Amino acid sequence: MQKRNPRPLFSAAVLAVAGAMACTPCLRAAEKLVLYGGHAKEATRFQFDNGKFVAPDQAAIDRQDVKEWWISGKQENAQAAAAVAPSGPAPAAADEIQTLTEYRRQGEEMAARLPGCRGVYILDDGTFMLTHDHRHVYRYHFVGLVLNESLVEWGSLKLGFSEGHSRQKILCARSLGPDGQVHVLAPQDIQVSQPQRGDVYFDPDARMMSGTIPGVGVGSVVEYIYEYEQYAPEDWRLFFPGYYFQMDLPLVRSVLTVQVPIGTPLYSWEENWNGYRPAKRPMPVLGALLRWIIPQRSPAKKSCVEVEGKWYDSRTWEKTQVPPIVTEPQMPPNDEVAPAVHASLFKTWDYLNDLTGKLQVERMKVTPEIEAKVAEICAGCTTTEEKVARLYHWVQKNIRYISVKSSLSSGWAGHPATETLAQGYGDCTDKSMLFSTLLRCIGVESDPVVLRTNDEGEFIPKFPVLACNHCITEVQLNGKSMFLDCTSQDHRYPALRSDDHGVICYNFIRDQRPIIPVPPGMLAYGKATAEQMTVTADGNLRVTTANRYSGDYEYRLRAGWKRVPEKARHQILQQFVNGIAPGARLGDFSITDPQDLNVQFKLDFTYDLPSYLIQAKDLRLFQVPDREEEFPEISLDARRYPVIYPTAEATEREIALELPQEFRIVEMPPNVNIRSRHVTYSETWTATGNRVTLRIAFERRSRRIPVADYPEYRRTLQQITAATRRPLYLEATPTAAPAK
Structure with missing residues (x-):
């Protein structure tokens, strides 16, 4: 089945004129048939029969090729032309x-x-x-x-x-x-x-x-x-x-x-x-040569048809x-x-590079208006990177995403940068073109690149095919290539949207097709947490947590909290802590202004978990809140397809646990250090008196887990799951209150 079928249908004029008359032969004293494409056919009389317009000394014209039928200077009324049976x-x-x-x-x-x-x-x-x-x-x-x-x-x-x-x-x-x-x-x-x-897409x-x-x-x-x-x-x-x-x-x-x-x-x-x-990633030169030399058998049946x-x-x-x-x-x-x-129709990328690259360069002209805007935005910046970040955030927040396309040039290369700047809106291509132009004003090499986002699946064409749905910017800074996506309004520099990770992109100006790397887990989807936990003599638990986010984790929270009215924030957080443990009560909290892209997003809050310890005969069990891990993606014993994630991921957690004198530690979970090709996990427990410190680190470095690696990957995640379910065993002194 064709993907993204071009399923447009014929115009209203064809329906009204030709479609309505398809069933009944008729004869009219006509003057002109207006065809699609702007052409017209004139005759003294047109006869309509068996779905075609016929006139002496003229080739028959299919009814579907006719946009309008003019009779004696007036447009024919379709319903009067013939009686048609209803659906x-x-x-x-x-x-x-x-x-x-x-x-x-x-x-x-x-x-x-x-x-x-x-x-x-x-x-x-x-x-x-x-x-x-x-x-x-x-x-x-x-x-x-x-x-x-x-x-x-x-x-x-x-x-x-x-x-x-x-x-x-x-x-x-x-x-x-x-x-x-x-x-x-x-x-x-x-x-x-x-x-x-x-609000977003418009085609007149x-x-x-x-x-x-x-x-x-x-x-x-x-x-x-x-x-x-x-x-x-x-x-x-x-x-x-x-x-x-x-x-x-x-x-x-x-x-x-x-x-x-x-x-x-x-x-x-x-x-x-x-x-x-x-799909196979681009091969080295020798491998590519062998692919062209060795003929590939195709299941296609070839013929000549008339x-x-x-x-x-x-x-x-x-x-x-x-x-x-x-x-x-x-x-x-x-x-x-x-x-x-x-x-x-192409064996090489030369034609597409020339066509699209020229269109892009023509639309990235630096004008006095653009230079003045760059000077205004970058006022007070002292380094080039600071200027890049300032321009990036400005385009994110000030150029509204609206797609207005009416031609090949605007669709493939965007509107001119000056036009996008003046109008204050554009789609991903327009925003990338403008951003590249702004960067060139400060001496930073940059180009728009097109790609197919990873949520559409991996697609590596063997011949030039433009199966792309997005455009971002490739920036050369400090001798390295980096990628920035102005479409997102909530990614803090230099974070890149996760659906851009790990895909091939096309730089038509430079005739290059680099692969956008998957960032390290903490930069791709990261969370770092510092927590102070205090257990009371009667088994209650108070938790104070400070959370710092990065990459797509930060983006999701920033975008979500932007939509929450300030008066509703307490209710949303209360629901969150209830998900940690039923009966949890939210205390004080603070949230970084989600609109401020200049600072890392932070979320700090305190909550209480009443009667949190679990009693098992003479022991009390303490399970670290929100520590247990589950991985539904490994529910199958074997897989036919790889496991796919949006991007890499990492979390770091440092917990300081204070126990009352009424309890003593009987047994701590063992330290864990699990390492495999795609994921690492560690837990380090230390105790000094009634103070316990726990450090947890998890990182999944890969976005795709191949089928061949699945058995090992599954065993690794099963080991992590088991490790996160081991509790801390405590023993109560005779004066300690009973736990529920």
């Missing part, structure tokens, strides 16, 4: 019923092998075509069997397109009910609207088409076919077919076809075609009887593990 039950030819019935048989046969499945993808068939006149065409044919109410939504089509840039034809939209009745979606029941402008040319296939319920077969056409791409070479062949439901048949004019180079490759295999009198090289990939993806805790996204095919 609902419709007579169907015997062969159509036979086809739908066969689809049902295939779906039910697949479902019988997987009891309890919510539905079945019976047919998932997509075709990408680059035409001889450089149009991009995509046709998609879907058939599915609904077995659960949650999939009735298959009958609701909500598809977008871009007015003036693309169009679409709905070729079929129907359902077959359990009673054998065929229901058809009529063209006049499809609505086209302009999406409401959101965006349109949304919606329609509901009637009769869809549990037991229905749903079928639709549509054809999307980008008839005027700004650069026809940017043709990047991509398709995925496995989903969360069973699939009977999935097909991808890619067609290009004969002689047009097409470079394609498969991922996970014979089962999941982790379409509308033109010949095309065609490649087809097919999979049948595909089971659903079986999920595992913290596994990679489906896009990373499913069988997939990707294709490109």
Whole structure:
């Protein structure tokens, strides 16, 4: 199944004119047909029959190519053109019923092998075509069997397109009910609207088409076919077919076809075609040379096909009887593990580097306005790094995230830096372009880089394909390369958003594709805590804790507390300490101003845990609050997929425990020092009299745990879990109060 299908539909004019007339031949004294793309055809009379406009001495024109039909200087009213049957039950030819019935048989046969499945993808068939006149065409044919109410939504089509840039034809939209009745979606029941402008994304040319296939319920077969056409791409070479062949439901048949004019180079490759295999990072030069020298066998079937009198090289990939993806805790996204095919017209990055790099450089002009703003922002700074931090925080807080895109240049390279500065808003690309320009004013080399965030799965293209969804900034400072992401408003310099960690990024200006490193745990997602704990003679516990955060841990707390009114903070913290132990009572607390990015976020508070000690015959058990660790990601004995985390993680905790004279220490937990390839954990217990000191350190250095490392990793986390559950054993003197 294609990822991020371009599923826009045809415009309102086509629906109103051609769609409404599809069923009935008619004759009108017409003057002009306005076609998509701005062209017009004129004739004394146009006849509409069998879905085409026909005039003497002119080639027939498909109804879906017509935007407007003008008659005697006036636009034809669609409803007056022909009477159209409404959506609902419709007579169907015997062969159509036979086809739908066969689809049902295939779906039910697949479902019988997987009891309890919510539905079945019976047919998932997509075709990408680059035409001889450089149009991009995509046709998609879907058939599915609904077995659960949650999939009735298959009958609701909500598809977008871009007015003036693309169009679409709905070729079929129907359902077959359990009673054998065929229901058809009529063209006049499809609505086209302009999406409401959101707070973040806005495209003035965006349109949304919606329609509901009637009769869809549990037991229905749903079928639709549509054809999307980008008839005027700004650069026809940017043709990047991509398709995925496995989903969360069973699939009977999935097909991808890619067609290009004969002689047009097409470079394609498969991922996970014979089962999941982790993507390989870029190889050294020798390995790369061997990859090109040694031919790779492809499962694609190649042929030459004729379409509308033109010949095309065609490649087809097919999979049948595909089971659903079986999920595992913290596994990679489906896009990373499913069988997939990707294709490109490029063998090297030269063209994309030249195209995008030039657009970016043109938009990063340093102007007097930009120089004046940099001087204002950096006033009082004494070091270059201080200036970088000041500019970083300024862009974060003062350039609002709003995406307004209407062209290839603004989409790929952003708006000019001067424009973003003047407007005070922009998306990730715009903010990165502006930030890079500001940094160049202070003599710091910096470039925008694009990437695919790690929550979308690891994707390492073998040929140039732009499957990116984000843009950040690469900065050269003190002889080292670092990355900063102005999109986040709550990351304190030099912290980088965790979904940027560990991915390949693309620097088109320098023709480089570096891998963004995963920071050490304390910088990536860190917490350092100092705690004073005091046990009273009657077994109560008072805890005073001072917490310091870094990386994404700091970001999450800062962003969260920004939204909490000051008068509600006590209630939120009270709920938190109740989660540590029921009956906990919150005392004093203090929180760093979450709006101030110049200081580390700190959270200090005191709480009481009444009757905290546990009595076991003559002993009292003390378990350090919030110490026990659980790792649900290791619940499986074996895994098919790696364990995935947002980033690395580390915590450090130093606890000073004061015991009353009424208790003496019987046994302390043993010191622990657990080390493995991906994680380390240590506990150090010391006691002087009735004062106990505990130091805990945990660090997971890796973001991805490969399947081959899972057994060792699982044993390590199990050891950590066991260590954190060992209590401190105390013995009460005869004068000590009984514990609950």
